Amino acid sequence: MGFGGLVLSLLVFTIYVTGLIPSTVSPSDSAELWSGSSKEYLAETGLAFSPGWFRTITNGYFLSMAALAILASTALPTLAALGIRWFFRRDFLYGSMAVMISAVLIFAIAGR
Amino acid sequence: MRKTIFLGILLLLLFSVGVFAEGISENSVLPEGMPWWGWSLLLFVFCFVLGITAIVAGVGGGILYVPIVSAVFPFQLDFVRGSGLLVALAGAISAAPRLLGSGMASLRLALPMALAGSIGSLIGAHIGLALPSHIVEISLGAVILFIVALMLLAKRAEYPVVAAASPLSFRLGISGTYLDGATGDTVHWKIHRLIPGFFLFFVIGFMAGMFGLGAGWANVPALNLLLGAPLKVSVATSILIIAINGSAASWVYLNQGAVIPVIAVPSVVGMMLGTRIGAKMLTRSRPTAIRWVVIGFLILAGLRSLLAGLGVI
Numbered sequence: 001m002g003f004g005g006l007v008l009s010l011l012v013f014t015i016y017v018t019g020l021i022p023s024t025v026s027p028s029d030s031a032e033l034w035s036g037s038s039k040e041y042l043a044e045t046g047l048a049f050s051p052g053w054f055r056t057i058t059n060g061y062f063l064s065m066a067a068l069a070i071l072a073s074t075a076l077p078t079l080a081a082l083g084i085r086w087f088f089r090r091d092f093l094y095g096s097m098a099v100m101i102s103a104v105l106i107f108a109i110a111g112r
Numbered sequence: 113m114r115k116t117i118f119l120g121i122l123l124l125l126l127f128s129v130g131v132f133a134e135g136i137s138e139n140s141v142l143p144e145g146m147p148w149w150g151w152s153l154l155l156f157v158f159c160f161v162l163g164i165t166a167i168v169a170g171v172g173g174g175i176l177y178v179p180i181v182s183a184v185f186p187f188q189l190d191f192v193r194g195s196g197l198l199v200a201l202a203g204a205i206s207a208a209p210r211l212l213g214s215g216m217a218s219l220r221l222a223l224p225m226a227l228a229g230s231i232g233s234l235i236g237a238h239i240g241l242a243l244p245s246h247i248v249e250i251s252l253g254a255v256i257l258f259i260v261a262l263m264l265l266a267k268r269a270e271y272p273v274v275a276a277a278s279p280l281s282f283r284l285g286i287s288g289t290y291l292d293g294a295t296g297d298t299v300h301w302k303i304h305r306l307i308p309g310f311f312l313f314f315v316i317g318f319m320a321g322m323f324g325l326g327a328g329w330a331n332v333p334a335l336n337l338l339l340g341a342p343l344k345v346s347v348a349t350s351i352l353i354i355a356i357n358g359s360a361a362s363w364v365y366l367n368q369g370a371v372i373p374v375i376a377v378p379s380v381v382g383m384m385l386g387t388r389i390g391a392k393m394l395t396r397s398r399p400t401a402i403r404w405v406v407i408g409f410l411i412l413a414g415l416r417s418l419l420a421g422l423g424v425i
Contacts, residue, residue, distance in 0.1 A: 019296065034187045065366070069366060072201065
């Protein structure tokens with residue numbers, strides 16, 4: 001995570017905690033629920049982490065989460081590029097491995 | 113300056129022991145009703161110190177985060193594990209490009225292991241979030257104590273002797289050459305036992321996903337002692353593997369609501385800044401002494417998790 005990533009994370013986090021844009025779950029609400037399980041957290045907040053949640057970036061909470069989601073997704077474009085390179089070089093075994101790992105990541109991102 | 117920082121780390125750890133004694137849920141050493149931003153700020157500072165300590169002590173930040181933060185802070189283990197994975201991932205992603213460029217990290221070695229590990233971490237994350245908390249705490253405690261044993265007992269081979277590359281590793285072209293900056297020698301390496309390694313990396317990925325730990329503590333010995341990769345190649349390649357495996361498990365935690373920004377962001381930022389400072393301090397520090405302090409604290413954290421899961425404390 002480079003300097004740019006750090007700055008972006010801090011920026012969107014600041015937007016979230018200062019309430020510059022409305023949020024589904026305020027920081028203080030999070031604090032009241034962080035000693036319970038994640039299941040309880042979802043039940044109390046009514047959050048729905050459907051595959052499209054990261055599209056709601058006009059919501060401060062999800063904007064802050066989006067920065068973390070970008071961090072968690074960094075490997076995917078790299079793997080895709082590597083896979084393409086390997087297939088072009090006719091290294092089908094490694095190209096296939098890159099595709100399989102990408103499939104695992106996409107499976108995880110889709111919430112499966 | 114060095115003594116001051118070392119003492120600061122010790123004080124922070126001792127403070128944490130005080131929190132243990134009083135019981136985490138009571139938080140009696142801290143003002144009651146501390147606002148959320150107080151906890152986030154404290155977490156940021158704590159992770160900053162952890163980041164410095166991790167580099168200086170030569171242990172991964174990921175392995176320190178979950179046991180120590182879960183023991184000190186009032187956050188439920190689900191959220192600590194979710195943030196722990198992101199912390200480990202951030203560190204790995206920072207280091208990966210530099211390591212690839214240096215020739216130490218091997219993509220050809222990393223990819224098959226990452227394939228096994230990513231599947232394992234995905235399954236481990238799902239199971240970890242489905243299990244009751246006390247089962248996870250007991251397991252986490254046992255794993256931490258195992259990791260400490262591994263840190264104390266596992267030998268490392270700078271250049272393992274691999275008589276012949278296994279047929280599969282030969283077929284996959286898993287071998288390499290790098291220039292050892294310390295000795296000036298050109299090191300040629302190859303590996304063996306690829307299939308057992310594949311299964312072991314599935315298990316490592318499973319545990320990393322389940323407990324939110326970085327996997328360096330297991331990846332490096334597996335690559336070095338089982339597969340026979342030189343130590344520097346093992347360390348560098350391990351980071352590549354973590355960068356991939358951590359992504360899969362992190363998304364499980366993200367999607368299941370086990371990542372909260374007010375915990376995850378201060379943790380990631382604090383740890384990243386701390387590791388950068390720690391890297392600069394490395395040449396001026398006493399890693400052995402700090403490593404022993406860290407090991408001691410991990411033992412405490414592991415015992416605490418075990419006893420909490422068993423309902424003793």
